[in-house]
Amino acid sequence: MSTITSNETWHTRAAERTPGGVHSNARLVGAETVFVRGEGPWLWDVEGQRYADYMLGRGPAYLGHSPATVLDAVQAASVNGMCLGHATPLEVEATEAMLSVIPWAERVRFTSSGTEAVQAALRLARAATGRSIVIQFEGQYHGWVDGVSVVPGASAHQPAPATKGQAPSSYHDTLLLPWNDLALLEQTFLDHSEQIAAVIMEPINIFGGVMPVDGFLAGSRLLTEQHGALLIFDEVVTGFRLAPGSAAGLLGVTPDLATYAKAMGSGWPVSAVAGAARWFDGVASDQVRLSGTYNGNAAAMAAVIATVDMTRDGSVHRAVDTYGRTLMERLVVTAAEQGVALSANGFPSGFWLSFDGLDTPDSDAAAFRLAALLRAHHVIMYRRTWLSSAAHDAEAMEFSVAAFAAALGDDD
Numbered sequence: 001m002s003t004i005t006s007n008e009t010w011h012t013r014a015a016e017r018t019p020g021g022v023h024s025n026a027r028l029v030g031a032e033t034v035f036v037r038g039e040g041p042w043l044w045d046v047e048g049q050r051y052a053d054y055m056l057g058r059g060p061a062y063l064g065h066s067p068a069t070v071l072d073a074v075q076a077a078s079v080n081g082m083c084l085g086h087a088t089p090l091e092v093e094a095t096e097a098m099l100s101v102i103p104w105a106e107r108v109r110f111t112s113s114g115t116e117a118v119q120a121a122l123r124l125a126r127a128a129t130g131r132s133i134v135i136q137f138e139g140q141y142h143g144w145v146d147g148v149s150v151v152p153g154a155s156a157h158q159p160a161p162a163t164k165g166q167a168p169s170s171y172h173d174t175l176l177l178p179w180n181d182l183a184l185l186e187q188t189f190l191d192h193s194e195q196i197a198a199v200i201m202e203p204i205n206i207f208g209g210v211m212p213v214d215g216f217l218a219g220s221r222l223l224t225e226q227h228g229a230l231l232i233f234d235e236v237v238t239g240f241r242l243a244p245g246s247a248a249g250l251l252g253v254t255p256d257l258a259t260y261a262k263a264m265g266s267g268w269p270v271s272a273v274a275g276a277a278r279w280f281d282g283v284a285s286d287q288v289r290l291s292g293t294y295n296g297n298a299a300a301m302a303a304v305i306a307t308v309d310m311t312r313d314g315s316v317h318r319a320v321d322t323y324g325r326t327l328m329e330r331l332v333v334t335a336a337e338q339g340v341a342l343s344a345n346g347f348p349s350g351f352w353l354s355f356d357g358l359d360t361p362d363s364d365a366a367a368f369r370l371a372a373l374l375r376a377h378h379v380i381m382y383r384r385t386w387l388s389s390a391a392h393d394a395e396a397m398e399f400s401v402a403a404f405a406a407a408l409g410d411d412d
């Protein structure tokens with residue numbers, strides 16, 4: 001490790017060889033601070049400054065950074081070879097662990113990132129239905145791959161690409177609808193009779209921050225059933241965070257397939273698609289191909305097993321929720337003391353702030369400005385969302401509330 005200790009030096013060095021100095025465009029904001037260590041609820045930059053972290057790597061560090069139990073399990077598993085390229089007992093045990101906390105599912109395929117799990121789920125849905133069109137919702141994110149990477153276009157039938165570099169053919173079969181509009185979803189099914197393979201949604205969009213209205217999830221379930229399409233829950237963020245395993249139980253609606261990543265591996269790169277056995281027909285015979293060199297690698301599997309073991313009984317989730325609920329309340333009260341009307345919506349382990357009292361989409365400029373001010377006071381959150389972990393404690397709470405009060409004071 002070099003002894004250079006300036007953020008600026010490291011960032012300059014990074015940006016000379018890597019576009020923006022970061023390896024994911026989601027990290028372009030804040031790229032000028034370079035981090036060297038994460039432990040529990042804290043991050044340290046190369047200058048030795050400590051930050052309370054509510055971004056948690058955008059979700060994975062549900063147990064806090066560097067959780068000792070998971071780290072030990074990963075180290076023990078890794079010495080026997082990382083990528084054996086064959087079936088392993090670790091894969092079997094990780095699969096069984098997953099299914100023990102996703103009671104509605106019968107099959108699991110591991111992948112390595114959320115994007116890959118989504119791609120796998122869409123392929124399974126298209127294979128099972130023999131149809132092409134996939135419906136998704138505005139303001140939701142399912143990864144950076146071309147087919148799902150769309151923004152509103154001229155009409156619901158013509159989504160626009162989210163980025164340069166996408167061939168129009170890649171999102172030709174993607175329809176992008178407004179969230180929470182059940183009547184439009186029904187009409188879209190009628191307009192595209194027997195062409196729709198799946199509806200994919202983040203049932204709770206933690207980073208976008210718009211709750212489903214009453215009946216939207218259940219209505220989507222009914223419509224997909226009626227029209228022979230699959231309902232896919234993208235639980236890459238909600239899974240293992242809102243509940244041990246699947247959040248679907250909490251929401252009272254069971255999808256056909258769901259994707260998982262982030263919190264399920266406590267920071268080690270792992271993801272999965274899970275669902276009923278019949279949706280995986282054709283995979284074992286190689287008619288439906290799902291591949292990946294790193295799928296099921298030893299570190300990932302050990303991380304999943306250790307994470308499920310630690311969280312299965314729900315006590316970790318109850319503790320995280322208690323912390324998050326207290327934080328929600330204290331941030332709202334702190335804001336009120338300064339004459340700022342603020343609401344905290346969502347779930348304690350992943351909530352978001354609104355300045356207008358409404359549960360509005362994440363274009364809330366005031367919340368974004370606050371995130372920048374908070375960073376100056378050494379608190380990190382992402383967009384307008386606060387993620388809590390099992391490692392957040394009384395010290396982190398007092399530090400964060402004081403920083404929040406100071407940041408609001410700066411916003412005059």
Ligand SMILES: Cc1ncc(COP(=O)(O)O)c(C=O)c1O
Pocket residue numbers: 058113114115116118141142143144202234235236237261
């Ligand atoms: C809901 C959701 N789905 C999919 C993804 C893509 O996951 P990854 O970045 O691991 O490819 C993300 C990433 O943030 C996500 O939030």
